[in-house]
Amino acid sequence: MPYYIGIMSGTSLDGVDIAIVDFADSAGCQLIAAKTFAFPNTLHIALSALMKHPECHLQTLGQLDTALGQFIAQVIQQFLSDQHIAPEMISAIGSHGQTIFHSPNSNMPFSLQIGNASVIAETTKITTIADFRQRDIAAGGQGAPLVPAFHAELFADPKQARTIINIGGIANITLLAQDLPILGFDTGPGNGLLDAWVSQQRQQSYDEGGRWAATGRCHQDLLAQMLADPYFTHSLPKSTGREYFNLLWVEQQLKRLSHPISPVDVQATLLELTACTISQDIRRYCDHVAAVYICGGGIHNHTLMQRLQQLLNDKLVASTEQLGLHPDWVEATAFAWLAYRTLNQQTGSMPSVTGASRPVILGAIYPT
Numbered sequence: 001m002p003y004y005i006g007i008m009s010g011t012s013l014d015g016v017d018i019a020i021v022d023f024a025d026s027a028g029c030q031l032i033a034a035k036t037f038a039f040p041n042t043l044h045i046a047l048s049a050l051m052k053h054p055e056c057h058l059q060t061l062g063q064l065d066t067a068l069g070q071f072i073a074q075v076i077q078q079f080l081s082d083q084h085i086a087p088e089m090i091s092a093i094g095s096h097g098q099t100i101f102h103s104p105n106s107n108m109p110f111s112l113q114i115g116n117a118s119v120i121a122e123t124t125k126i127t128t129i130a131d132f133r134q135r136d137i138a139a140g141g142q143g144a145p146l147v148p149a150f151h152a153e154l155f156a157d158p159k160q161a162r163t164i165i166n167i168g169g170i171a172n173i174t175l176l177a178q179d180l181p182i183l184g185f186d187t188g189p190g191n192g193l194l195d196a197w198v199s200q201q202r203q204q205s206y207d208e209g210g211r212w213a214a215t216g217r218c219h220q221d222l223l224a225q226m227l228a229d230p231y232f233t234h235s236l237p238k239s240t241g242r243e244y245f246n247l248l249w250v251e252q253q254l255k256r257l258s259h260p261i262s263p264v265d266v267q268a269t270l271l272e273l274t275a276c277t278i279s280q281d282i283r284r285y286c287d288h289v290a291a292v293y294i295c296g297g298g299i300h301n302h303t304l305m306q307r308l309q310q311l312l313n314d315k316l317v318a319s320t321e322q323l324g325l326h327p328d329w330v331e332a333t334a335f336a337w338l339a340y341r342t343l344n345q346q347t348g349s350m351p352s353v354t355g356a357s358r359p360v361i362l363g364a365i366y367p368t
Contacts, residue, residue, distance in 0.1 A: 002091040003032060005126070006336030007072055009098045009115065011169025011242050012191050012297055013047055014205065015039050016072060018079050019332035020090075023340050029154055033083050034329040037075040043067060047098060051242050054101050061100075061114070068098055069116030073123035092127045094339025094363070095120055096331075102133075102241035104142045110134065111143045121366040129339045129363040136349040141356025144239035148174040148184030149350045150334035155293065155323050163286045164320065166331065167191060167298025170241055171278055174353075175286045183285060184353035186239045188232060188277040191298050193270045196247045201263040210303025216268030219261050226253055226273050232280070237355035271304055279311035295320040295327035338362055 097113030133143035169192035
């Protein structure tokens with residue numbers, strides 16, 4: 001009964017999600033076990049520093065690539081031991097790695113993820129698949145988002161048109177409607193700006209439940225200024241990341257205001273920005289869809305969820321748990337599925353989402 005492991009470290013930098021998944025025909029897609037492993041403090045600080053200041057010494061980049069690979073390998077070994085699953089029962093690991101810089105629209109397009117796959121494969125003795133984005137970019141695509149193909153595999157239903165919203169550091173959308181091509185793109189900030197601002201202002205890694213934001217007031221001038229950013233009206237396909245939506249972006253927005261506003265009102269405005277950009281894109285591209293299912297860490301921000309329900313009050317807004325997969329584990333499961341596809345010589349990209357010239361097999365295989 002061979003299993004697959006999916007590893008995801010997103011733009012929120014809250015740790016590594018690991019999912020053990022069974023893709024046997026009888027099971028379809030069965031989640032065996034899943035867990036989040038927080039980054040050690042030194043690794044978190046180093047990753048945060050590199051993402052805030054991407055101009056770095058190559059030695060710094062190389063050492064961090066290895067350090068992250070070692071950490072991923074260690075948590076895989078620990079989790080397999082905890083679950084009493086032998087490494088021989090794992091067909092492959094699909095490791096997304098940590099995105100350091102995403103630049104699909106530059107003259108020389110690329111997307112850089114670290115988390116040394118050679119170290120993972122050598123340490124765990126399990127075939128490892130990584131570097132999922134580059135082949136799609138080489139085929140003319142954005143290389144992101146990659147999860148809509150998995151959303152289509154797992155969540156599509158001919159009886160119900162659905163929109164899937166993944167709210168991580170960046171939020172992305174997937175339209176699943178039988179009479180339309182599958183659509184997917186990054187709407188813009190998810191939790192990323194909220195986490196960055198509360199970290200700077202209150203030394204907290206995130207605003208639990210959105211409680212701090214709930215005590216503030218949305219500043220309408222700041223919100224209108226943020227919504228005027230060209231990304232939000234950019235034509236599809238499109239994708240983005242922390243190299244664009246980050247604290248520097250927030251600080252530039254604040255400098256353009258004629259007067260200062262309180263930190264808590266900035267947090268409330270950033271939450272409204274996430275809710276507005278998601279809901280606006282649903283209205284623009286998926287308004288005929290009656291059901292919106294949400295996954296990712298953003299689902300735990302109750303203030304954000306309440307605001308989305310208000311903005312989408314004519315639609316069902318629910319968790320992907322209602323579709324059979326807990327919202328915390330959708331992305332990690334997706335990369336287990338992509339590893340399964342790659343190992344079986346099946347394409348994993350979706351040109352209607354990324355804009356690539358053709359579907360391609362994703363990732364590089366590091367065999368044992």
